[in-house]
Amino acid sequence: MEFGLNRGMLRLYSLLFVFLLPLFLNAQNNFNFNIIKKGTQDNNTLLVIGGIQGDEPGGFIAASILSTHYQITKGSVWIVPNLNFYSIIKRSRGPYGDMNRKFAHLSKKDPEYETVKRIKNYIKDESVKLVVNLHDGSGYYRKTYIDSLHSPLKWGQCSIIDQSNIDVPVYGNLEEIASQVVKHINQKLIIEKDFYSLHNTRTREGDKEMEKTLTYYTINQGKAAFGNEASKDLPTHKRVYYHLLALEKYMNIMGIEFKRKFKMNPNGVYNAINNDIYISLYDEKIRLPLSKIRNILKYFPIKKDGELSFKASNPLLTIIKKDNSYTIQYGNRRLTRLKADYREYEDSNQSIEILIDNELKNIKFGTLVEVDKSFLIKENKKYRVNVIGFTNKGKKETEIKIKNIDIPKRFSIDKRGSIYRVEYYTKDKFAGMILVKFKI
Numbered sequence: 001m002e003f004g005l006n007r008g009m010l011r012l013y014s015l016l017f018v019f020l021l022p023l024f025l026n027a028q029n030n031f032n033f034n035i036i037k038k039g040t041q042d043n044n045t046l047l048v049i050g051g052i053q054g055d056e057p058g059g060f061i062a063a064s065i066l067s068t069h070y071q072i073t074k075g076s077v078w079i080v081p082n083l084n085f086y087s088i089i090k091r092s093r094g095p096y097g098d099m100n101r102k103f104a105h106l107s108k109k110d111p112e113y114e115t116v117k118r119i120k121n122y123i124k125d126e127s128v129k130l131v132v133n134l135h136d137g138s139g140y141y142r143k144t145y146i147d148s149l150h151s152p153l154k155w156g157q158c159s160i161i162d163q164s165n166i167d168v169p170v171y172g173n174l175e176e177i178a179s180q181v182v183k184h185i186n187q188k189l190i191i192e193k194d195f196y197s198l199h200n201t202r203t204r205e206g207d208k209e210m211e212k213t214l215t216y217y218t219i220n221q222g223k224a225a226f227g228n229e230a231s232k233d234l235p236t237h238k239r240v241y242y243h244l245l246a247l248e249k250y251m252n253i254m255g256i257e258f259k260r261k262f263k264m265n266p267n268g269v270y271n272a273i274n275n276d277i278y279i280s281l282y283d284e285k286i287r288l289p290l291s292k293i294r295n296i297l298k299y300f301p302i303k304k305d306g307e308l309s310f311k312a313s314n315p316l317l318t319i320i321k322k323d324n325s326y327t328i329q330y331g332n333r334r335l336t337r338l339k340a341d342y343r344e345y346e347d348s349n350q351s352i353e354i355l356i357d358n359e360l361k362n363i364k365f366g367t368l369v370e371v372d373k374s375f376l377i378k379e380n381k382k383y384r385v386n387v388i389g390f391t392n393k394g395k396k397e398t399e400i401k402i403k404n405i406d407i408p409k410r411f412s413i414d415k416r417g418s419i420y421r422v423e424y425y426t427k428d429k430f431a432g433m434i435l436v437k438f439k440i
Helices: 057-069 085-089 113-124 174-186 214-219 236-254 266-274
Strands: 036-039 045-049 070-074 076-080 128-137 158-161 197-200 224-231 257-260 278-281 286-289 296-303 310-312 317-322 325-330 333-343 351-356 359-364 368-371 374-377 384-387 401-403 419-426 429-438
Touching: 036 070, 045 057, 045 113, 045 236, 057 070, 057 076, 057 128, 057 224, 057 236, 057 266, 070 076, 076 113, 085 317, 113 128, 113 214, 128 214, 128 236, 158 174, 174 197, 174 224, 174 236, 214 224, 224 236, 236 257, 236 266, 286 429, 310 317, 351 368, 368 374
Parallel strands: 045 076, 045 128, 128 224, 158 197, 296 333, 368 429
Antiparallel strands: 036 076, 070 257, 158 224, 278 286, 278 310, 317 325, 325 333, 351 359, 351 374, 374 401, 384 419, 419 429
8 A cells, every 4th residue: 555554563662662652742742752573672772863853864763663664583672763852853953952952961951851851761761872972963973184075173964973982781882883884884875975874073182062962971871872963965765775775784783683574775765664653543534645635635534622633554644633633743754734624433344335336345434545547435324425526416425436537626635636534423423434545
């Protein structure tokens, strides 16, 4: 199926030891970050962090793809794809200041105090042995000045260490490990000018700014820590490609084994980012594929009390309410707005009958069904049916073969004009939604 993953994908989190912490938006715009645990938990855990700065999408999207499109078959990986989720939503380096400068000293009055405290606790966990913090940096780091875009003052396309070595039982040879990562990436460059370098900031020698960072805090807790920077001059999916190459090498060094669900090339990464995304609402009565979704969906059935519960295929997906509008956000991208049609909801979630290309099928609410030529909604005395955009001159919309040409494209939920809503009601109560997708 082109849009979304199958229902088994929603169960992927529990099968791969993923534990999602609450993610919400309250009246003060406080977002909570997710910690995702994958693989067989042990004391050789890799902790991957993205989103410490919200204007660096390559980093936080790479972390999210690691959480959704990788199966850890040996070893343990913890992932925080959205550490500073509020800054991600705001497309800001940090609405309350740069969080990556808050790891030395921080007032309890700082709005991000609890977030920093939480991530410090994960860093200090005895299971964690190596930490990678993902960033997007300006230009291209080069050890010597070439031009304004390629110089020692730039941060893009490099593996960062604070010092060459630390005295710890495992992974203390920071420079050697980072050099292996750099070599691995440079063997798989998209173009030659993207090549990676090793950047040792020599923090302990007096770099007061770097002394405040997450990685420097980490090595002072006796843990190996690395920054990985992709260039902001690259498109987002290419930044993600380079981040994932780095993460795969770190896993290889740690003896962590994995399977990935896409081809490791720029096109494969682009598709992983943009195609397999969806949100399910209200115990899966509604399931929305979000790739190529229209900017606004009008008259969308929302519970009368205004509350909206959802499950997402990606930890960067969330929903933000403002008045009677519900914005679905993917990282710092606004995908669509749902304009509420407030309704009472029926609790049951039954299967209904639809004739798909002359084949009778039982379909559960929340399902997307593919249609070649036509579909026909079977009469069910319990439900009133509304095929959004289809008109039958005031008559019922059941027992009629409906083709793609019978529904104006402006009523589709996707920009291609292929997916349409079929809504079921018991009197005025909303019962559930089916999506039909025509092959075009």
